Amino acid sequence: xxxxxxxxxxxxxxxxxLLPGLLIYFVIALGPSIATSVYSxxxxxxxxxxxxxxxxxxxxxxxxxxxxxxxxxxxxxRRTLIFSxxxxxxxxxxxxxxxxxxxxxxxxxxxxxxxxxxxxxLGAVIQGLIWTxxxxxxGGPAANFLKLFGLQSQFLGGSPAEAFFWVMVxxxxxNLGITMIIFLxxxxxxxxxxxxxxTVDGASSWQVFRNVTWPLxxxxxxTNILLNVIGSLQAWxxxxxxxxxxxxxxxxxxxxxxxxxxxxxxxTQSFRQGYAAAxxxxxxxxxxIIGMTVQTFLRRREVRILG
Amino acid sequence: xxxxTSQTRRRINWGKVSSYAVMLLLAIIYLVPLLMLVNTSxxxxxxxxxxxxxxxxxxxxxxxxxxxxxxxxxRYLLNSVIYTASATAIFVVTxxxxxxxxxxxxxxxxxxxxxxxxxALFLPPALIPQFQLILNLxxxxxxxxxxxxxxxxxxGIVILVxxxxxxxxxxxxxxxxxxxxxxxxxxxxxxxxxxxxxxxxIVLHAIGIWNEIIAPTIYLTSxxxxxxxxxxxxxxxxxxxxxxTLAAAVLMLTVxxxxxxxxxxxxxxxxxxxxxxxG
Numbered sequence: 001x002x003x004x005x006x007x008x009x010x011x012x013x014x015x016x017x018l019l020p021g022l023l024i025y026f027v028i029a030l031g032p033s034i035a036t037s038v039y040s041x042x043x044x045x046x047x048x049x050x051x052x053x054x055x056x057x058x059x060x061x062x063x064x065x066x067x068x069x070x071x072x073x074x075x076x077x078r079r080t081l082i083f084s085x086x087x088x089x090x091x092x093x094x095x096x097x098x099x100x101x102x103x104x105x106x107x108x109x110x111x112x113x114x115x116x117x118x119x120x121x122l123g124a125v126i127q128g129l130i131w132t133x134x135x136x137x138x139g140g141p142a143a144n145f146l147k148l149f150g151l152q153s154q155f156l157g158g159s160p161a162e163a164f165f166w167v168m169v170x171x172x173x174x175n176l177g178i179t180m181i182i183f184l185x186x187x188x189x190x191x192x193x194x195x196x197x198x199t200v201d202g203a204s205s206w207q208v209f210r211n212v213t214w215p216l217x218x219x220x221x222x223t224n225i226l227l228n229v230i231g232s233l234q235a236w237x238x239x240x241x242x243x244x245x246x247x248x249x250x251x252x253x254x255x256x257x258x259x260x261x262x263x264x265x266x267x268t269q270s271f272r273q274g275y276a277a278a279x280x281x282x283x284x285x286x287x288x289i290i291g292m293t294v295q296t297f298l299r300r301r302e303v304r305i306l307g
Numbered sequence: 308x309x310x311x312t313s314q315t316r317r318r319i320n321w322g323k324v325s326s327y328a329v330m331l332l333l334a335i336i337y338l339v340p341l342l343m344l345v346n347t348s349x350x351x352x353x354x355x356x357x358x359x360x361x362x363x364x365x366x367x368x369x370x371x372x373x374x375x376x377x378x379x380x381x382r383y384l385l386n387s388v389i390y391t392a393s394a395t396a397i398f399v400v401t402x403x404x405x406x407x408x409x410x411x412x413x414x415x416x417x418x419x420x421x422x423x424x425x426x427a428l429f430l431p432p433a434l435i436p437q438f439q440l441i442l443n444l445x446x447x448x449x450x451x452x453x454x455x456x457x458x459x460x461x462x463g464i465v466i467l468v469x470x471x472x473x474x475x476x477x478x479x480x481x482x483x484x485x486x487x488x489x490x491x492x493x494x495x496x497x498x499x500x501x502x503x504x505x506x507x508x509i510v511l512h513a514i515g516i517w518n519e520i521i522a523p524t525i526y527l528t529s530x531x532x533x534x535x536x537x538x539x540x541x542x543x544x545x546x547x548x549x550x551x552t553l554a555a556a557v558l559m560l561t562v563x564x565x566x567x568x569x570x571x572x573x574x575x576x577x578x579x580x581x582x583x584x585x586g
Contacts, residue, residue: 003413004483005492013489014408015415021401022420025459030423032433032440039435048442101329112330114572115337121568121575122561123518125536129543129557133347133550134340139359141343173336178579185580205322234432237520241540260435261525277435284431291429 036284039277046261046271059278072247073255073279077286080233080251083168084290087235088228091172095179095224100213102180103187113184117177127174128241132156135166160248167242167249171235179224186220187213215305222298229294233287252283344561347554355551370555377546378556382531383538390450390534391516394457395509401458403505406467407493411479421468427461438525448528456526457516463508466581470504471497507578510571535560 003011040059044052063073098116102109119127135142135155146153156163190213198208214221236253243249245258260276347355348370349363374380408414409421437456446452474497482492498505523537533541539556546553568575 002480004480005487005489006483010489014404014413017404017490017493018408018414021405021459024401024455025405025424025461027440028437028455029427029433029459029461030430032436033427033430035436036431036433039439044435044439046438046442048447098329098333101326104326106323106326106330108330112333114569116333117572117576118337118565118568121514121518122564123514123520123536125518125520125539126557126561126564129539129553130340130344130561132543133554133557134343136359136550141339141360144360181576182580185576240520240524256432256434257521257525260438273435273438280432280435288429 036277036280039274040281042274042277043272044274044277046273052274055274059275060282062275063278063282076250076252076255077282079164079249080253080283080286083164083171083235083251084229084232086168087171087232088225090168091176091179091228091232092224094172095176096183098176098180099183099187100209103184113180116180119174120177122174124174124237124241127170128238131166131170131173132242156243160246163243163246164249167238170242171232171238174238175228175231179228182220182224182227183217186217190216218302218305222302225294225298226291230287230291233290234283252279252286256280256283341561344554344558347550348558350551352549352551359550367551370551371559374542374552374556374559377552378538378542379530380535380538380556380559383533383535386450386532387517387534387536390454390457391513394454394516395513397454397458398460398463398512399505399509402460402464402467402508403498403501404493406464407471407497409464410468410471411476421465424461424464434525441526447526448532450532453522453526453532456522457512457519460508460512460515463512466508466578467501467504469581470501474500503574503577506571507574507581510574511578514575 003014005013041054041056042052043055043058044050062069064070102113122130134140137143137154137157142155143152153162155166194212194216195208198212203211234253236251236257239245239249239251239254240257245254250258256276256279259279260271260273262271343360346363347359349366349368350361350370351365351367354361354363354365409417411417414420441447441452441456444452446455478496479492482496487496517534518536519534520536520540523534524540527533527537530541539560542556543553546556
């Protein structure tokens with residue numbers, strides 16, 4: 001490109017000033033990210049100076065094939081998929097409905113938008129603590145509500161399946177605002193002439209949604225599906241705050257952290273960073289396969305609809 | 308045309324009614340957990356034990372003083388502010404000088420460089436090697452090591468590059484003709500023009516650091532280095548059964564975040580929707 005800020009040595013200025021940022025990025029983010037695959041073939045621990053040996057595919061074999069631990073790991077993988085499927089489909093559907101409702105000229109819509117979006121900025125710790133209180137089993141609001149129907153629950157302290165369910169609820173509550181905002185932004189790009197034309201033609205509101213809104217919302221639909229699916233496969237912070245590392249509730253992200261940094265409770269599992277790196281690669285492959293499948297499906301749909 | 312006015316005059320618009328019902332339901336779902344927090348923070352431990360959801364009649368403000376003191380908040384808050392401010396400042400200054408020449412093509416292989424930032428979003432988690440790096444640099448359990456982890460943000464670079472493209476190239480030429488140097492141009496002409504995008508990137512990056520809980524749990528073992536998130540978790544571990552005190556602690560951190568959010572809403576939302584609707 002035409003560069004106007006001098007010749008000779010000073011032509012190097014942009015590059016020299018770019019270098020610090022780029023180097024930090026390589027050292028802190030890109031390099032380590034790629035190095036995860038290298039570590040996954042070693043028996044690295046979290047101890048400084050401890051010898052690191054090459055163990056080939058041992059970590060992967062152990063993770064996927066050996067004994068009870070491998071069975072538990074497969075259960076973790078299945079749970080991660082259930083978490084992702086449930087969270088992303090509910091979040092997508094509710095986010096779309098809410099955006100459609102709040103896109104109308106209604107009194108107080110901005111207040112409700114702000115309320116729904118608010119948890120996003122509070123972060124996992126505050127989200128988690130607010131819900132731990134809300135789900136207080138001894139007469140908290142949720143417990144009282146269930147009581148109206150003659151039901152009761154131990155919520156986060158209940159059975160693993162029960163605790164797992166409530167983490168999914170909090171996950172959706174916390175991130176619904178992002179999905180809603182992306183849909184609202186998409187809705188605002190649809191020209192109002194299309195709606196006027198449809199009304200003149202006497203289309204019902206379902207027909208308007210099916211033939212105008214839904215196809216023209218394609219870019220936001222794609223963004224939301226990809227963000228929700230990939231995000232929920234990797235999410236686990238709320239498990240940490242809400243229930244801690246409990247057998248029968250963990251997802252893959254938490255397992256990686258617990259084996260790599262010793263929060264698993266048992267000493268034998270602690271600080272196995274080579275093994276944790278192998279689990280990270282398993283998660284990466286899972287995200288890649290699912291992400292690419294979804295992406296291909298969405299591309300085809302987009303070509304069919306928008307040409 | 309108006310033969311049926313007597314019939315339609317009082318017809319209820321069910322679409323509107325159900326929309327308002329949805330809004331009311333949302334307001335309840337999003338407000339009740341917060342109101343529970345406020346109410347609990349004003350109760351005494353005894354009255355919470357007797358009736359957790361009963362309205363606080365005693366207005367026990369002592370919870371706040373107690374939480375502030377016992378939770379060691381001043382220290383943790385100061386740590387959080389230091390980490391967030393310094394990491395964000397380093398990130399913004401360095402990435403401005405990364406994003407500008409990439410957006411303009413002033414460095415070789417600008418397109419390839421941008422790709423390096425885009426693919427980061429899809430690469431495996433860097434958790435383990437990052438830890439080994441910090442450990443071997445001797446930066447484990449140090450504020451410097453912790454800050455170092457947060458001076459990069461690939462999404463931020465992508466947002467900056469996209470918004471720099473909207474600044475006309477002719478400006479570069481005109482400034483250069485007037486004898487303005489490269490560094491001064493980027494710093495005192497591009498940066499002010501880029502203010503909305505920079506604000507978005509700053510706000511998103513800072514919120515991310517402020518709310519971070521995994522990294523402080525892994526990297527900071529000394530209590531004196533804890534940021535507020537870790538401090539709150541530790542406080543919950545100790546005072547988990549004293550909900551009024553804990554609720555006061557949580558509330559004291561929630562309210563400033565909400566106020567800040569109301570002011571910065573615009574930047575947060577524009578950052579999250581950037582590029583999302585264009586596909």
